[in-house]
Structures are given as C-alpha cells and as structure tokens.
Amino acid sequence: MRLVQVLIPEGNRDSVIAALDEQELDYAIFEETGRGEFEAMVQFPVPPTGVEPVLDNLRAAGVSESAYTIVLPTETVVSTRLQALEALYPGDRLSRDELKANAESLAPELATYFSFIVLSTVIATGGLLLDSSATIIGAMVVAPLMGPAITASAGSVLADRELATRGVALQITGLLLAIAVAAVLGWLLKGTVIVPPGTDIRTIPQVAERTSPGFLSLFIAFGSGIAGAISVSRGSGSTLVGVAIAVALIPPAATAGLGIAWGYAGVAGSAAVLVLVNLLAINLSALVIFWSSGYRPEVTDQHGAVRASVLKRVAVLVVALVGLSVVLGLVTYGSYQTSTFEHQATAETEQFFDQSEFSEYELESVEVDYDSQDIILGDDPTVSVIVGRPSDAAVPPDIADRLDGRLEETTGQNVAVRVGFVIGQESEPIPPTTGTSTSAMTISAPRAERPFAPVDLDGSGGP
Template sequence: MRLVQVFVPSGDLELVLETAEETGVDYAVSEQTSRGEFEALVSVPVPPAAVEPFLSKLRDAGLDEESYTVVTAAETIVSSRTDELTREFDGTRISREELQSRAADLAPAASTYFVLLVVSTAIATAGLLLNSAATIIGAMVVAPLMGPALTASVGVVVDDDALATRGVVLQVAGLGVAVATAAVIGWALRGTVLLPPGFDITTVPEISERTTPSVLALFLALGSGVAGVVSLVRDVGSVLVGVAIAVALVPPAATAGLGIAWGHPTVILTAGTLVLVNLLSINLTALILLWLSGYRPHRTERVDHAYGRLRSRVVVLLAAIAVLSLVLGGVTYGTYQAAAVEHDVQAELEAMSDDPAFEDLSFREGNVDYEPIDVYTGGQPSVIVFVERPPGEQEPPDFADTVRERLEAATGTELEVAVELVDTQRSE
C-alpha cells in the first residue's frame, strides 16, 4: 500500500476532494496552519496500482504543479477496507512518478559512484589475476552499475531528458574509469613479485573466459536487463539483480584494461566487444520492457515525442548490437573450430592406442597449440604427441609421418606434429 499526501494550495481543496471521490478512494483532511500557502493536507491510502491514476486525475483537474504531493510506502495498514481497493486497482507495477523517483535514487552522486566503481574494479581485477570467481562475484556487490543502466531508459520513456542524459553519461564514463583502473593496476603489478615470472594473462581461465566470448554471452546481458526492469517496476529487491548487471559489465571491462597493461590487442578487442554488447543489450531490454509495461510521459502531447526517441534509440542499439555480434559470432566459430581440432586429435590418439598395428605403443596428447585467431589468420595447428613404449622397442619406420597423417585425416586439417617417444616401464 501507499500513502499519498497532497499539500493543497489555497482554493484547491474542493478540486482535490472531488478527484478523490471520483477515483473511489478514502481520504482524510487535516487543516494546515503553516505560512498560509497551503490550506489543507489530504492523506489518501491507496494500492500501488492506484497511485498513477489518482495523480493523473489530479493533474488533469488542474492541481497546481508547484504544490507538494508526497508518496510513501505504508509498511502496514490495518483495515478490511483495503481489500476492496486492492481488487478495484489490480496491478503489480509502481506508478510513473515512483519509477522516476526510484531511478533517480539508483544513480548515486558522481563522487560516490566513481569511488565505488574504482573499488569494485580493483577487487575484480585482483580476482581475475588470481583466477578467483568468488572474489570477482564479491566485487560485483560493490559495483553501482544497475542505477545508471536503468536511469537512462526510464528517462527516455517518461521524457525526462536530464535523467536520461545522466544515466548515459554515468554508464559511459563509468566503464571508461573501470578500464583505466584495471589498466593502471595491471601496469603496476606487472613484473612484480606478486605475479609469477613470465605471467601471461591469456592463460588465466577467468580472463580467458572474457576473451573468448560466445554469442550465448548475450543471454546474461539480456536477462540482467529484464530482471533489472522487473525489480524496479515491481518494487522488489534489486541487490542480486545489480550483481547480475555488474557481472556482465565490470569483469570484461577489467579484462580489457589488463589487455592494455599487457599489450594484448586481441584481449582488448574481444573483452571490449563483450562489454559493449552487454551494455547495449541491457539498455535495449530496459527500454523495450519499460515501454511495454505502459510507462509514458505524464503530458499526453509528449507521448509521440517520447515514442519517436524510443524508436530511434532501439534502432541504433539493435544495429550496434548486430555489428558487434559479428565479432562475438566470429569468436564463437573460431573457438568451436579450435576445440574441434583438439577433440579430434584426442579421439584419434585414443584410437591409435587401441590399434593392433601399433602393438604396445600408447599415445598421449601433449599439447595442441591452435587458437581461435589462427582459424582466420591461417595459422597451422601444432600438436605434440607423447608416445609411451616398452624399453628396447623400436618404433615403425617413418613413425612421425604416420602419426601426422592419421591425425590430419581425423581432423581434416594440415598439422605440424612433433612426436616424443618415452621409454616407459611400469611396476606389476
């Protein structure tokens, strides 16, 4: 339930009471004895779904917009009369005015926002370098990215230019700060005793996950956008939703920053693409869902203008996502091809171990060096094969060529194969 309190300007009391009667809600009137600008305070308990219709009728009736109308959440109302009101005003979403107010509150002051973002990025960067998923998730609790992501969309839908601009600026500047923070931390740590000698960020699984993104990564961003809007318009807990949105943005942004620190263009490109696709996808889903939820500017003549802006932004976002998704699709295909070669090599080596033609030889995969980028640059896969043999045994003639031919036939790809023979003796 909500408690709507209207500070009634002098001469407008009858207008407010008639509107309450017309809406079918209960009210109580308290005489005001302040400076004389207001003659009464009208308190109206209503379900959340009734707030917007009541305020719209007050506005249409001509209530002075310079007056105060305060909407507060009522923790508990003890009355059987609320049941009838709830049945009459059925719905789960909050009013446009509450939505606008909550969105503004979700975007904190710039100083607070950037401090929390720097702290969150620093923790996430440490988690990436340590390959610690728990540390990365913990950093997301601190990240304040949910507010700006939703604020921009709310501003467009309700035709609040200041709110929309603030949301966009905070998002863009915030991600820039996140990338820069990770780059500075990476540069400061590189070559120190805190990281092993010759440390390569591309070998860290948590970082590699952000540098080989799949098209399926879009589901996290799209789902986060949907969850963010639902949590906002239905006034439910948003902490976990904020974590989901931050997970889609901060770790890839930090990965891009580490790519800058280590001078890896591929890391910068793939992680940067992922963070941009996620950012645009969250904004796209938020815009569409807020409009479909029925939110509009309170001035009827501004609805068409808001719809035009919404439509143009959706078109731009879709086009940008489509272009960036080509990179994701390319990475997905390259990753699949590289994994397919490794799988086929492993399967063929197992088959060769069971082949009587090789008698007591046992084949083991040592290493397959084939990256997704090699699929497009024409790089040749390099395979190291370990072969165990009993002491004193001799390998067949042209053994390395035979192994290479078998593996090439299995993978359908030209390979560079190195065979390392190991005399092996096992205890009984």
Template sequence: MDLVLEAAEEAGVDYTVSRDTDRGEFEALVSIPVPPPAVEGLLADFRAAGLDERSYTVVTAAETIVSERADALSTRVSGTRISREELRSRAVDLAPAVSTYFSLLVVSTAIATAGLLLDSAATIIGAMVVAPLMGPALSASVGVVVDDEQLATRGVVLQGVGLVVSIATAAVIGWALRGTILLPPGFDITTVPQIHERITPNLLALFLALGSGVAAVVSLTRNVGSVLVGVAIAVALVPPAATAGLGIAWGRPEVVLTAGTLVLVNMLSINFAALLLLWLSGYRPHRTADIERAYGRLRSRIVVLFVAIAILTAVLGGVTYGTYRTAAVEHDVRTELETMSEERLADGAALQFRELAVDYELVDVYTGAEPMVTVLVERPPGEQLPDDFATDVRERLESATGVDLEVVVELVETQRSG
C-alpha cells in the same frame, strides 16, 4: 483543494483534510490512502482536473493498512507496477552522487581485478556486491520513457565514463603488478581460467545481459530483489572490463578486443532490454503532448542499440565459432591418438601416443594458419619405426580432424615392469 477533493470523490477513494495554519502558502494538506497500482491513475485524474503543478504531491509507502474499505479498493484496482512518478524517483535514488559512484566503481574494479589474477570466483562475486552499476543503467532508460532528458543523459554519461574508468583502473593495477613477486615469472593472463572465460565469450553471454536488463526493470517497478539484480548487472560488466584493462597492461590486443566486445554487448543489451520493457509496461510522459517526442527518442535509441548489438553479436558469433573449432581440433586429436594407441597394442606393438600440445589459437581459425600438434610416442628399446612414421601419424590426425596439420613427433624409449 476543491479540484483534488472532487477528483478523489469521483475516484471513490477515502481522504482526510488538514487545514494549513502556518505560512499561508498552501490552503490544506489532503491525505489519500490508496494501493500502489492506483497511484498513477489518481495522479492523472488530478492533472486532468487542473491541479496546479506548483503544488506538492508526496507519495509515501505505508507499512500496513488495516481497513475493510482499503481492502475493497485493493480488490477493485488490479496491477503490481508502481506509478510513473515513483519510477522516476527510484531511478534518481539508484544513481548515486558522482563521487560515490566512481569511488565504489574503482574499489569494485580493483577487487575484481585481484579476483581475476587469483582465479577466484568468490572474490569476483564479492566485488560485484559494491559495484554501483544498476542505477545508471536504469536511469538512462527511465529518463527516455518519462521524457526526462537530464536523467537519461546522466545515466548514459555515468555508464560510458564508468566503463572507461573501470578499464583504466584494471590497466593501472595490472601494470603495477606485472613483473613483481606477486605474480610468477612469465605469467600469462590468458592461461587463468577466470580471464580465459572472458576472452572466449559465446552467444550465451547475450542472454545474461538481456536477462539482467529485464530483471532490473522488474525489480524497479515492483521493488523486489534490487541488490541481487545489481550484482547480476555488475557481473556482466565489471569482470570483462577489468579483463580488457589487464589486456592493455600486458600488451595483448586480442584480449582487449574480445573482452571489450563482451562488455560493450552486455552494456548495450541491458539498456535495450530495460528500454523496451519499460515502454511495453505502459510508462509514458504524463503530458500527452510529450508522448510523441518520447516515442521518437525511444525509437531512435532502440534502432541504434539494436544495430550495435547485432554487429557486436556477429563478433561474438565469430568468437564462439573460433573457440568451438579450436576445441574440436584438440578433442579430435586426443581421441585419435587414444585410438592409435589401442590399435598398436592390439597388434602387439607397445607404442603409446600422447598429445603434448596443440598450438591452435582463435585467430588461426580465420587466418588459415595450420594447427601445430606435438605428439609424444613411447616405444620399447630397440624397436624400429619406418622413416615415414611421422607422415603416417599426420595423415591419421588430419583425417580425424578434417584440417591440415603440422605434426611434430617426439620419440622416447620406455621400459615398463611386468
């Protein structure tokens, strides 16, 4: 006890001492009211003074402290972050028991899968409220920076196994619903906007994941907005994982590849941002001898995460470019057909050019397959068109899009009332 009191005197903090009269295992209970930024430094002073590690150190939060001396201490101690010990404790609390974790994950994935199939953004967001993914993501990072290998391993395992469970849950639900009266005949999952959004990701998705990782660390170290941050992390992980599961159920490998890439890059980016920010915030193991080992583990994980993110980002970049190219071809075709209709009308020929379909998929951009464009041409009854009319249309569209096209022209005779 004398060591604690001497350290408290040197730190200039108030304290009270309650003598132990029960079991005799402890000499006394010392209570020291300090603001949160002062906790870590004071605990370090106690260790430096030789405080026995078998003793109990309990950090509790006070609702309000009414004292001029406390106000003066708060003025003297700056900062907003919590102590290393509180950080670890909160990370442990955020990672629920295994049974609770997987129960909530299965339920949230099931709801998110229904939201994807129903094209309901509100349902998807509602599912994210119960998704328990923030805890494992932070536990893994906190465990590394404070040199708690058990905590770090638990966080990594929960994330990895949770991802597999989420994909498997969506796959089972999709397989069970496919071909039932709950979905229309010939239902194509790629035509659902909420699913299409997850299978055509672009590089902007990386900012969502990195931002979620940064926000998670800020909410943990400053104890603000953890619920909303948990929703953001879940939005980055569960819907694309559920989309990958639906891709398995429908036998669509391209859906599994794109959605799987998105969920992996999001998960890795969240961990990368959390690891980096926690270390830059100054969190270290309390033993000086452990700092170098923790730094070595941090450095190796940062390198692995960075390389993996770079590779997956290249895939996302390819998806972004392919999506842009397909959209650009469709836009240029539509614009050129409108121009051709206006030109024909100006020349006195009442021909109307309308786009029926542009068959140009993401994979076609990289396989070199020619886009197939189906054009509907409305003409007045009896009007004759040249034999090379379809060739003229194709050449105009190729000039506008800059790519070789296969064009099918369908002619219909129309009459319009004056």
C-alpha cells in the same frame, strides 16, 4: 500499499474531493495553515499501481504538478474499500514518480560512484590474476553500475533529458575508468613478486573466459538488463540484480585493462567488445521493459515525441548490437570449430595408437593447439603427442606422417603433427610383511629411476 499525501491549492478543495469520491477512496483532510497558496492536505491509501492514475485524476481536478506530494509505503491498511481498490489496481508496478525517485537514488554522487568503481575494479583485477571466481563475485557486490543503466532508460521513457544524460555519462566514464584502473594496476604488478615474470594472462581461465565472447554472453546481458528494470519498476531485489549487471560489465572491463598492461591487443580488443555488447544489451532491454510497462511522461503532449525518441534509441542500439553480433558469431563459430576439431583429433589419435602394431607403446598425452584466432587468421592446427615406449623398442620412423595423414583425412584440416617419445620405468610393488608391526619396523626400498630419452619431435627416431 501506498499512503499518498497531497496539498490542495486554494479553490480546488471541492473538485479534489469529488475526484476522490468518484474513485471510492478512503481519505482524510487536514486544514493547511502553513502556506497561503494551499488550503488543505488530503491523504489516502492506494495500491502501488493506483498511485499514478489517482494522481493524474487529482491533477485534472486542479492539483498542480509541482504541488507538495508524498508517497509512502505502508505496512498495514484497514479499510472496507481495500479489497475493491486492489481489484481495481492489481499488480505491484510503481508509479512514474516512484520510478524516477528510485532511478535518481540509484545514481550516487560522483565521488561515491567513482570510488566504488575503482574499488570494485581493483578487487576484480586481483580475482582475475588469482583465477578466483569468489573474489570476482565479491567485486560485483561493490560495483555501482546498475544505477546508471536504469537511470538512463528511465530518463528516456519519462522525457527527463537530464536524468538520461547523467545515466549515459556515468556508464561511459565508469567503464573507461575501470579499464584504466585495471591497466595501471596490471602494469604495476607485472614482473613483481606478486605476479611472477613471464606470467601469460591468456592462460588464466578467468581471463580466457572473457576473451572469447559468444552469443551466450549476449543472453546474459539481456537477462541482467531485464531483471534490473523489473526489480526497479516493482521495487524489489535491486541490490542482488545489481550484482548480475556488474558481473556483465566489470570483469570484462578489468580484462581489457590487463590486456593493455600486458600488451596483448587480442585480449584487450576481445574484452572491450564484450563490455560494449553487454552495455548495449543491458540498456536496450531496460528501455524496452520500461516502455512496455506503460511508463510515459506526465505531460500528455510529450508522449508522441518521447515515443519517437525511444524508437530511435532502440533502433540505434539494435543496429549496434547486430553489428557487434557478427563478432560474437565469429567467436562462437570459432569456438565450435576448435572444440569439434580437438575432440576429433584426440579420438582419432587414441584409436591410432590402439592398433595392434603399437601394442608396446602407451599414449601418454594429446595436446591440440588450435583456437578462434587461428581460424580467423587461417593458421593450421598443431597436434602434439607424447608416447611412452620400452627402452628396447624401436621408434617407427614414419609414425608422425602416418598420424598426420589420418587426422587430415578425418578432419579435413591441414594438420601439423609432432610426436615425442619417452622411456619410463615403474617400480615393482613391495610385498607386505606379515607378522611384523609397522610401528616397530620400517621397510625402505630405493625408488626405481625413470630415465627419459630425448624427445623425438619429428618421429625419425633420433634425438
């Protein structure tokens, strides 16, 4: 429920009262003596969804658009007409004035905004390098990116050019700043005792997760934007939803910065694509939700122009997303192909060494080197196999070629196979000693050595 207070201009008291009586609202009128152009102040309770239509009726009755108006949330209202009002105005959608006020409050001052961008990026960059999902989530609580996204969409549907421009500018500058901060921080940390020399960020799971964007990333971004628009238009849960929006933007922006710092163009480019896709999806979903919720400019004459502007923005965002979706499709297809090949190659290798002729050998590990970039560049996959053998067992000279032929026949891929052999020994278990307390007697035995023969990579039997 909302409590609305409006100043009535001179000469419009009767028409305002008639408009309130027509809608069967409970109201109270107070004489206004502080400002000469107003003769009274009226206040009345109304459900959230009724604020906008009631104010529109009052403005039609002579209340100026710039008249002093306050909308306050109320805890409890006791009125015999309350049930009829709630039936007349169901739901909890905020008025356009409340939406605009919420959007403005979500876009903080520049100093505050950029400070939180820097802090959240520093925390997220540390979380990526530490491979700590908890740290990354903590950075999202700090990131202030929900406000600009909602501000841009709200300004677009309400014909507030200044609000929309501010939202777009804050998003772009904020994300560029996040990438720059992560790049500088990565460059400073690279090669120090904090990040040891030779560290390959591409092998860090949290980084790798954001360098292979697929269609699921698009769904997450759409969900975040929809949740943000709904939470702001309903006036609930905006803080937690802001975390979801930040999760879709700050970690990939920090990943792009780390890619720049390490000189990995693939990492920087893939993460930047993910940032752009998420940004477009969040703005598109928020814009559609606000428009479909019925938010329109206050001036009726602007409805047609705003509708055309919104459709144009939606069309531009959709075209951009479709273009970037080609990249997402390639990555998704590549991930599917590499996962399928890895599963087939591992299964076939295990079956190959399960044959009776290899009963003396033991398959230790299978490693498949094949990723989405290999598919795009046309590079062949590599399968590296480590096999354990007894010291007196001979090495089959053609084992790599035979496994290569089997994998190529099964997968249809031109595969490079490497087979390495190791010689290992295992210690015999020490029988338990009966009748002796272990606290009074310690039994020690030398551990058996595990000598390893030189790795045979080509299957020829030589070192």
